[in-house]
Amino acid sequence: MKLSMGREEALELLKKYVKQENLIKHCIATAAVMREIAKHLGEDERKWEVIGILHDIDYELVGEDMEQHGLKGADILKEEGVDEEIVEVVRRHNHMLFGDYEKPVEIALQSADSVSGLIIACALVKKGKLSDVTPKSVKKKFKEKSFAAGCDRNRIREIEKLNIELPTLYELGIRGLMDVRDELGLE
Numbered sequence: 001m002k003l004s005m006g007r008e009e010a011l012e013l014l015k016k017y018v019k020q021e022n023l024i025k026h027c028i029a030t031a032a033v034m035r036e037i038a039k040h041l042g043e044d045e046r047k048w049e050v051i052g053i054l055h056d057i058d059y060e061l062v063g064e065d066m067e068q069h070g071l072k073g074a075d076i077l078k079e080e081g082v083d084e085e086i087v088e089v090v091r092r093h094n095h096m097l098f099g100d101y102e103k104p105v106e107i108a109l110q111s112a113d114s115v116s117g118l119i120i121a122c123a124l125v126k127k128g129k130l131s132d133v134t135p136k137s138v139k140k141k142f143k144e145k146s147f148a149a150g151c152d153r154n155r156i157r158e159i160e161k162l163n164i165e166l167p168t169l170y171e172l173g174i175r176g177l178m179d180v181r182d183e184l185g186l187e
């Protein structure tokens with residue numbers, strides 16, 4: 001039934017478990033970047049987008065217990081009847097528990113999860129104008145370690161394993177986020 005789950009259905013499922021506006025925005029942003037990376041690589045855009053939306057579905061439920069993050073999410077998704085492959089990617093995405101990712105979709109998720117935050121932070125210093133953010137400005141902020149320090153540069157770099165250079169990732173990321181800028185409250 002859920003094999004053909006699309007963006008709207010995934011969002012509806014996410015909102016059943018996640019109430020914080022910012023966390024929902026984070027998932028929408030990660031998904032938008034995932035979709036662009038999938039398009040660039042000729043992968044399944046719909047599936048990668050759905051994975052982006054659902055990856056942090058357990059975040060509020062696990063609270064402080066990050067050892068459960070991802071595992072709990074997989075349990076939820078399995079129970080909800082979501083495609084096994086999606087469940088597995090969500091289960092393994094907590095880099096503090098897993099890591100050494102080899103599957104393109106898993107590598108892309110590490111990167112999209114982190115770079116989406118970096119690009120949004122770049123937009124916020126431009127008064128929310130995402131349209132003013134360029135790959136060049138993201139590159140500059142990437143090097144400033146204290147800027148958006150929570151956006152792990154090493155995880156962003158994972159994308160190089162897929163033969164995507166950082167400037168290309170920034171371009172894909174900005175394009176993806178522009179598509180959902182209204183939902184993110186950006187211009």
Ligand SMILES: [Fe+2]
Nearest residue numbers: 030055056113
């Ligand atoms: Fe995330």
